[in-house]
Amino acid sequence: MEFSEIVQQRRSVKSYDPDKTISDAELRELFDEVVLSPSSFNLQNWTFIAVKDSAMKKKLKEAAWGQSQVKDCSAAILVCGKLDAYQDAPKIYKDAPKEVQEGLLPMINNFYEGKEQLQRDEAIRSASLAAMTLMYGATSRGWATGPMIGFDPEAVSRLLKLTPNLIPVMIVVLGRQKDPPRPRSYRHPVEKVVRLNTLDGPGLTGMPHPPNKPDPAHMPAGA
Amino acid sequence: MEFSEIVQQRRSVKSYDPDKTISDAELRELFDEVVLSPSSFNLQNWTFIAVKDSAMKKKLKEAAWGQSQVKDCSAAILVCGKLDAYQDAPKIYKDAPKEVQEGLLPMINNFYEGKEQLQRDEAIRSASLAAMTLMYGATSRGWATGPMIGFDPEAVSRLLKLTPNLIPVMIVVLGRQKDPPRPRSYRHPVEKVVRLNTLDGPGLTGMPHPPNKPDPAHMPAGA
Secondary structure, eight states: OOHHHHHHHOOBOOOBOTTOOOOHHHHHHHHHHHTTSOOGGGOOOEEEEEEOOHHHHHHHHHTTTTOTHHHHSSEEEEEEEETTGGGGHHHHTTTSOHHHHHHHHHHHHHHHTTOHHHHHHHHHHHHHHHHHHHHHHHHHTTOEEEEEOOSOHHHHHHHTTOOTTEEEEEEEEEEOBOSOOOOOOOOOOHHHHEEESSTTSOBOOSSOOOTTOOOTTSOOTTO | OOHHHHHHHOOBOOOBOTTOOOOHHHHHHHHHHHTTSOOGGGOOOEEEEEEOOHHHHHHHHHTTTTOTHHHHSSEEEEEEEETTGGGGHHHHTTTSOHHHHHHHHHHHHHHHTTOHHHHHHHHHHHHHHHHHHHHHHHHHTTOEEEEEOOSOHHHHHHHTTOOTTEEEEEEEEEEOBOSOOOOOOOOOOHHHHEEESSTTSOBOOSSOOOTTOOOTTSOOTTO
């Protein structure tokens, strides 16, 4: 399937066939791709918990405002961000040339150490990139998915036994879609959300723009 | 190109052919797909600034630790997260049935209003999902990309005239790759970063696991 088709086909799905299961082998095929997602300094600030067990999915549903897709899906995958991933750098770069290690490792440490907001930003950023790969990989193999943030992060952390260095970033439910897809919901126009050169530059219409002539009819998207 | 192939082919590229340009029409084709990315409550917490102008790319490079890919790429795309996207909900749901609006709009407002950390988390999460779509869409069309966080966010915000409701989440440089790709860098093993049912559950090997028998040889990935 071409990527354009995958993007069109991917929808955030809420109703799943509760009898459909996914094998570890099928999940593994997906995650072999997910881990190829990019991350800052290749720190791979992610950890995934694939909840397939029925009793566990039931408990997870309770921590997710009772939303039935968490129970009915084939796997509810908690995508976690790893706050202290920068501490893995020595391991990640263990085979790099010595001069690369000597330059990079102190730099990475200085960049993140003690910076709690940045560690959190990074965990969410990298884990989200990986989550998107997971959803497209699933779509390309005929699975439906749905990303969710509607859950109690503390309850989920307790239930899935997260260590304090991990934060829940989202749940991606994955399974066989039950109901036909609804019409796609509203999207802001591209020319509104994509600006050229500066926020107050012309919106991207797809037509070439004369330089230095922003279209005054377009208000900045962030205004 | 199959998605598996796109994932394998996508690499974080740093060297670009400075003579290669991208047309607005080509960018538009990409962004028509990017805006189909998922976001919480479909709030589309993103705004993109595609910097194609040479003088602007040069200035942006200076705000990005002098990294040459920002100047040499065909477009340096600043992916912004929109902190106040929840305020767009009335517009986004304007065509929804009245009873949906009456339930959903106060709920969305309560969920985000006054919660600065959550607004930031959401902006980073949604913008990162969109950034991943951008990179795969580009790869599928033969463009190389590179996500970057190595820049001064304040300097970039000033230069691209961001309003205070927007935060830079990453720059995605996009262009024609100049040098041959380097070998892919180290990835943590899948069985380490993907756990079954709980963090201390068995790692995902791709083989079926007997229920309630976690493999003690596997340490939790987050430990």
